[in-house]
Amino acid sequence: MPVRLIESEALFARAARVVPGGIYGHQSPALLVAGAYPSFFARGRGSHVWDADGNEYIDYMCSYGPIVLGHNHPVVEEAVAAQAREGNCFNGPTARFVELAERLVAITPWADWTVFAKNGSDVCTWATEVARAATGRKVIVKARGAYHGTHAWCSPFPGGTTAEDHANVREVPWNDLAALDAAIAAVADGVASIILTPFRHDAFHDSELPAPGYLEGVRARCDRHGIVFILDDVRAGFRLHLGGSGEHFGVRPDLSCYCKAIANGHPLAACVGRESLRSAAQDVFFTGSYFTSAVPHAAALACLDELDRSDGLPRMAALGTRLCRGLEAAGRSHGFDVVTSGPPALPFMSFRDDPGQTSNRLFCAAAVERGVYFHPHHNWFLSAAHTDADIDRTLAVADEAFAIVAATRR
Amino acid sequence: MPVRLIESEALFARAARVVPGGIYGHQSPALLVAGAYPSFFARGRGSHVWDADGNEYIDYMCSYGPIVLGHNHPVVEEAVAAQAREGNCFNGPTARFVELAERLVAITPWADWTVFAKNGSDVCTWATEVARAATGRKVIVKARGAYHGTHAWCSPFPGGTTAEDHANVREVPWNDLAALDAAIAAVADGVASIILTPFRHDAFHDSELPAPGYLEGVRARCDRHGIVFILDDVRAGFRLHLGGSGEHFGVRPDLSCYCKAIANGHPLAACVGRESLRSAAQDVFFTGSYFTSAVPHAAALACLDELDRSDGLPRMAALGTRLCRGLEAAGRSHGFDVVTSGPPALPFMSFRDDPGQTSNRLFCAAAVERGVYFHPHHNWFLSAAHTDADIDRTLAVADEAFAIVAATRR
Numbered sequence: 001m002p003v004r005l006i007e008s009e010a011l012f013a014r015a016a017r018v019v020p021g022g023i024y025g026h027q028s029p030a031l032l033v034a035g036a037y038p039s040f041f042a043r044g045r046g047s048h049v050w051d052a053d054g055n056e057y058i059d060y061m062c063s064y065g066p067i068v069l070g071h072n073h074p075v076v077e078e079a080v081a082a083q084a085r086e087g088n089c090f091n092g093p094t095a096r097f098v099e100l101a102e103r104l105v106a107i108t109p110w111a112d113w114t115v116f117a118k119n120g121s122d123v124c125t126w127a128t129e130v131a132r133a134a135t136g137r138k139v140i141v142k143a144r145g146a147y148h149g150t151h152a153w154c155s156p157f158p159g160g161t162t163a164e165d166h167a168n169v170r171e172v173p174w175n176d177l178a179a180l181d182a183a184i185a186a187v188a189d190g191v192a193s194i195i196l197t198p199f200r201h202d203a204f205h206d207s208e209l210p211a212p213g214y215l216e217g218v219r220a221r222c223d224r225h226g227i228v229f230i231l232d233d234v235r236a237g238f239r240l241h242l243g244g245s246g247e248h249f250g251v252r253p254d255l256s257c258y259c260k261a262i263a264n265g266h267p268l269a270a271c272v273g274r275e276s277l278r279s280a281a282q283d284v285f286f287t288g289s290y291f292t293s294a295v296p297h298a299a300a301l302a303c304l305d306e307l308d309r310s311d312g313l314p315r316m317a318a319l320g321t322r323l324c325r326g327l328e329a330a331g332r333s334h335g336f337d338v339v340t341s342g343p344p345a346l347p348f349m350s351f352r353d354d355p356g357q358t359s360n361r362l363f364c365a366a367a368v369e370r371g372v373y374f375h376p377h378h379n380w381f382l383s384a385a386h387t388d389a390d391i392d393r394t395l396a397v398a399d400e401a402f403a404i405v406a407a408t409r410r
Numbered sequence: 411m412p413v414r415l416i417e418s419e420a421l422f423a424r425a426a427r428v429v430p431g432g433i434y435g436h437q438s439p440a441l442l443v444a445g446a447y448p449s450f451f452a453r454g455r456g457s458h459v460w461d462a463d464g465n466e467y468i469d470y471m472c473s474y475g476p477i478v479l480g481h482n483h484p485v486v487e488e489a490v491a492a493q494a495r496e497g498n499c500f501n502g503p504t505a506r507f508v509e510l511a512e513r514l515v516a517i518t519p520w521a522d523w524t525v526f527a528k529n530g531s532d533v534c535t536w537a538t539e540v541a542r543a544a545t546g547r548k549v550i551v552k553a554r555g556a557y558h559g560t561h562a563w564c565s566p567f568p569g570g571t572t573a574e575d576h577a578n579v580r581e582v583p584w585n586d587l588a589a590l591d592a593a594i595a596a597v598a599d600g601v602a603s604i605i606l607t608p609f610r611h612d613a614f615h616d617s618e619l620p621a622p623g624y625l626e627g628v629r630a631r632c633d634r635h636g637i638v639f640i641l642d643d644v645r646a647g648f649r650l651h652l653g654g655s656g657e658h659f660g661v662r663p664d665l666s667c668y669c670k671a672i673a674n675g676h677p678l679a680a681c682v683g684r685e686s687l688r689s690a691a692q693d694v695f696f697t698g699s700y701f702t703s704a705v706p707h708a709a710a711l712a713c714l715d716e717l718d719r720s721d722g723l724p725r726m727a728a729l730g731t732r733l734c735r736g737l738e739a740a741g742r743s744h745g746f747d748v749v750t751s752g753p754p755a756l757p758f759m760s761f762r763d764d765p766g767q768t769s770n771r772l773f774c775a776a777a778v779e780r781g782v783y784f785h786p787h788h789n790w791f792l793s794a795a796h797t798d799a800d801i802d803r804t805l806a807v808a809d810e811a812f813a814i815v816a817a818t819r820r
Contacts, residue, residue, distance in 0.1 A: 011508050018511040018523050020688045025697020027502045040508075041500035049500060063499045066699055071497055081491070087481055089473045089675035090451035090459060091783065092437045098421050098450075101428040113430050118528040118677060119698040129562065129570030138572050150695050151561070152539065159693030160539030162548050164574040234699075260699050265499035267528060267677045267700040278430045283569030285560050287435020288529040289476055289644075289670050290677040373501065 004369070007052040008038040015039075025150075026064060031203075031377060036365035044071025046385035049373065057373040058390045062381035065235055065260035068316075069306055070385020076264045079302035080295055088295040096297035103304060104272050107242050110252040111272035115281065116291055120234035120259035121149025123271040124195065126286050127255045128153070130273070131193030131228035134280035139187045141180070141194045141227075144171040145202040148195060148232050174200040174208060177217040184225060194218055195230040198245035199342060203378045204357065206350050207342030215251035222254070228277065229253040234269070237261055239316060239345040239381070242308060244272075248343075266299035312384030313345070319391055320344030320382045326395040334402035348379040351405075359405050366401035414779070417462040418448040425449075435560075436474060441613075441787060446775035454481025456795035459783065467783040468800045472791035475645055475670035478726075479716055480795020486674045489712035490705055498705040506707035513714060514682050517652050520662040521682035525691065526701055530644035530669035531559025533681040534605065536696050537665045538563070540683070541603030541638035544690035549597045551590070551604045551637075554581040555612040558605060558642050584610040584618060587627045594635060604628055605640040608655035609752060613788045614767065616760055617752030625661035632664070638687065639663040644670055644679070649726060649755040649791070652718060654682075658753075676709035722794030723755070729801055730754030730792045736805040744812035758789040761815075769815050776811035 012029070016022035022039070023029060029039050038051030047070055049059045062068065069076060083096065101114040117123050125148075128140045140153070148154040152165035170187065172179045174196075184191050196218065200208035222229040231253035233245045238261040240248035246256065254277060259269035267290070273281055307313060324340035324347050331338035336359075337352040351359040357376050364376040372394050374380060422439070426432035432449070433439060439449050448461030457480055459469045472478065479486060493506065511524040527533050535558075538550045550563070558564040562575035580597065582589045594601050606628065610618035632639040641663035643655045648671040650658035656666065664687060669679035677700070683691060717723060734750035734757050741748030746769075747762040761769040767786050774786040782804050784790060 011505055014508045015503075015511065018508070018515045019525060020523050020683075020691035023503060023507075023702070024525060024692070025695065025701060027697070027702060039502050041502055041504055042496060044497035044500060049497070052505060059501065061501045063501055064699065066499050071500075072495075077494065080494070084487065084490070085482075086452060087454035087459070089476050090454060090481075091469065091471045091473055092449050092451055093425075093433060094451055095421055095462060097433075098424045098428070101425065105428045113428050115429060115434060118700070119532070121698060122529070122531075125561075126570075132572065133570040138574075150697055151535075155695050157693075157695040159695065160536075160543040160690075162542065162578060164548075164577045167574045168572055265700075265703070267703065267706075269699075273430075280570075281430035282434070283567075285435065285565050285567040285569065287437070287560055288531060289474065289679075290528070290675075291435060292433070292437060293675070293677065296677075 004055055005038055005053055008040045011040040011052055033361050033365040033376065036368050046070040047383055047387065047390050055371070057368065057371050058394055059373050060380040060382070061373055061375055062383050063265060065381050066265040067383055068238060068261035069264045069303060069312060070383045073264055073306065073385070075306045076299050076302045079298045080266065083295050083298035089290060089293045093292035094294040096294045096301065097292055100297045100300050103301060104270060107304070108244055108256065108272050109247065110274060111256070112275040113278055113281065114270055114272045115286060117269040117286065118267050118288055118290055119149065120257065120269055121151055122288070123257040123259065123269045124148040124232050124234065125151040125153070126284060127230045127257055127271050128193050128195060129284045130255065130277055130280045131230065133283045134228055134277050135190065135192045135226060137190045137192035138168040139170060139191045140168060141170045141172060141183050141191050143174045143196055143200065145205070146197055146200070147202065175211045175214050177214065180218065180221060184221060191225065191227045193228040193230050194222060195232055197232045198236050198249050201235055201342060201346065201379045206339055207348050207379055210249055215249055219251050228255060231256040233257055234259040236346055238307060239313065240343055242304065242313065262303065263296050263300040264303040266296040268296035268300055307384065310384055315384050316345035316382040319386050319388070320347050322391050323347060323394065324349070326391065327398055330395055330398045330402055334406045336402060336405070342379050345382050346379050362405045362408060363401045366404040367397055370397040370400060372397045414465055415448055415463055418450045421450040421462055443771050443775040443786065446778050456480040457793055457797065457800050465781070467778065467781050468804055469783050470790040470792070471783055471785055472793050473675060474788070475791050476675040477793055478648060478671035479674045479713060479722060480793045483674055483716065483795070485716045486709050486712045489708045490676065493705050493708035499700060499703045503702035504704040506704045506711065507702055510707045510710050513711060514680060517714070518654055518666065518682050519657065520684060521666070522685040523688055523691065524680055524682045525696060527679040527696065528677050528698055528700055529559065530667065530679055531561055532698070533667040533669065533679045534558040534642050534644065535561040535563070536694060537640045537667055537681050538603050538605060539694045540665065540687055540690045541640065543693045544638055544687050545600065545602045545636060547600045547602035548578040549580060549601045550578060551580045551582060551593050551601055553584045553606055553610065555615065556607055556610070557612065585621045585624050587624065590628065590631060594631060601635065601637045603638040603640050604632060605642055607642045608646050608659050611645055611752060611756065611789045616749055617758050617789055620659055625659055629661050638665060641666040643668055646753070646756055647671055648714070648717060649723065650753055652714065652723065672713065673706050673710040674713040676706040678706035678710055717794065720794055725794050726755035726792040729796050730757050732801050733757060733804065736801065737808055740805055740808045740812055744816045746812060746815070752789050755792050756789050772815045772818060773811045776814040777807055780807040780810060782807045
């Protein structure tokens with residue numbers, strides 16, 4: 001057991017007794033590098049987090065996306081505390097519900113309405129059901145390997161799912177309009193929906209931007225065949241464009257799903273949609289004990305305000321670009337051909353010709369041991385709280401980490 | 411527009427423009443009495459809430475369950491604020507995750523592990539998937555009319571669902587072991603799970619307690635046929651017994667689902683399970699952006715502590731009993747045969763021979779206009795913050811409300 005992770009490992013040992021797998025889902029230690037990564041956290045401020053042993057990290061995962069302004073952002077937390085003093089969870093919504101729905105409609109050029117939920121999974125699955133209600137069709141087309149949540153129709157793992165759960169789902173390769181045409185043609189009764197992320201950000205894979213014309217081609221096919229175009233903007237939303245990542249890439253879907261960055265870590269998901277789908281949206285029952293709770297709505301209003309006011313999006317893009325160019329240069333200086341991929345605000349780095357991302361695991365383990373929290377298999381996230389000093393320190397650590405990887409190759 | 415609800419109606423008009431149906435799900439005004447109920451809330455303290463117009467109500471819905479200690483409970487909110495100062499949503503859980511899992515396992519006599527999520531729907535559906543993974547079977551048996559969430563297999567409304575979503579679901583009448591036997595016998599490949607609420611609490615229906623021997627009979631059949639018994643304790647959990655409503659009714663399931671009262675309004679759901687299902691639980695992928703967030707875990711630890719320390723459960727039962735006996739007497743004095751049903755901590759009242767619950771709608775509308783928030787079609791909830799003075803005032807209002815219903819019958 002590494003000395004720096006004693007408390008984290010002790011907590012994990014306790015967790016393993018009372019939680020199946022100790023920690024489950026995307027945060028499972030099985031998806032990281034055993035012995036290098038802390039499993040438990042204690043504190044966060046801005047772009048830095050502290051694990052259960054008090055080790056400090058520059059945080060490039062941002063809680064897998066939600067922390068877009070930095071941990072414990074004072075403007076958001078002040079809005080949260082003010083709302084909490086009045087109350088949070090009632091027999092109906094508060095004015096914050098209306099204000100946030102109006103805000104999302106106002107900032108999304110093509111959207112006419114909004115609904116709120118708690119998980120990205122909630123809104124992605126609900127959007128497919130709205131598409132079914134609107135079209136009277138069953139089949140959902142998605143990109144192979146794309147993650148849209150844990151519901152049985154799209155879960156990345158087969159455990160507990162049935163053939164019937166997958167009966168109305170078709171998968172196509174990303175960036176392949178010919179395959180999409182073939183998939184559409186093969187469904188005699190018509191496709192209800194195509195659901196896509198704005199760029200390919202599958203775990204264990206370099207990110208891939210949409211090829212020129214790809215998203216526009218999807219849009220054209222949806223229009224031609226009466227298919228509902230769902231943009232799953234859960235992961236990228238509010239890091240590329242406040243009007244949705246479709247605006248960044250030049251495409252306008254019919255439904256767009258948000259979660260993560262919407263409220264800087266407070267639990268909220270949302271789906272925005274077009275007028276033509278309002279009636280179908282009313283027909284698909286959607287509710288939860290906390291869907292109308294006011295504190296996350298207050299957090300989201302403050303978060304969107306602050307992102308806008310502080311030029312957080314261009315800052316993330318600029319810092320992410322500096323990070324990527326710096327990593328490429330540092331890698332080159334140690335003889336590596338490193339690949340950075342994805343938009344700079346959600347970058348990923350890998351080593352070319354690195355089966356099993358083995359070198360990347362070594363690199364990331366060396367980085368996290370030196371206080372820089374990257375992920376070897378999942379895209380990273382910048383926040384508006386990251387600084388040039390963070391990037392400087394990160395690149396210094398990266399230089400050491402590349403040296404360690406180089407040493408193992410000798 | 412009623413003068414007392416001007417702001418609430420104005421907010422609803424704004425909501426109707428930017429949210430399909432204005433307010434959706436279980437809080438939809440379409441499920442209440444138009445013109446009588448406020449749609450928007452502003453503030454809560456203890457057993458009282460204030461709507462967007464400043465009208466005060468004694469709250470017998472408790473946000474449809476979550477508020478079990480009263481709104482803005484100081485002990486819970488202090489724990490929340492303390493945790494929030496450190497942080498909430500990280501790249502992994504905090505020590506609160508372990509502490510709460512240990513607590514739930516400790517207070518549930520038969521449970522060995524816990525998982526956390528955000529919605530009751532999350533955990534109920536996941537539990538059925540764990541049952542499928544454990545048994546290698548597909549079919550889920552549920553009680554007809556029972557609500558287990560919004561996922562397509564069990565949504566109370568058909569919009570957006572497909573035949574395949576329902577292909578592996580069988581419905582049986584509540585309290586009918588012969589029908590259950592027939593349903594089990596009819597599934598050649600075996601039933602994966604029987605999911606039941608601890609008592610029947612369907613909306614638009616009097617509550618029905620389990621008949622003597624019913625839940626025990628379900629348990630025996632699960633044991634005999636290797637079926638996983640899931641208790642959906644989302645609505646009743648932590649109001650009848652801290653060890654789960656199964657303890658109250660004398661039955662021990664294999665998986666039990668919680669949400670609502672677990673954290674006094676903070677967003678959290680949980681499933682506890684037996685050792686025999688741990689491996690299956692690891693096989694069914696389950697995650698969400700906020701599943702490991704620390705603030706709701708801190709809220710739940712404080713909430714369960716306080717419920718225990720304050721004798722909240724016997725207090726809810728005693729006050730609920732006083733309320734029910736008082737309502738029956740007040741009804742009788744106006745010539746009505748009113749029926750109270752369900753456990754006293756989650757009571758419901760109806761008028762005998764009242765098609766469409768028309769008299770109950772009149773009664774509840776008169777009550778809400780006088781500051782007592784009942785629901786005409788959904789079971790009510792006591793909290794530990796309700797007082798004898800609340801019950802006194804409520805019964806005085808009920809007397810006036812019965813008089814109004816009586817006047818319309820003359």
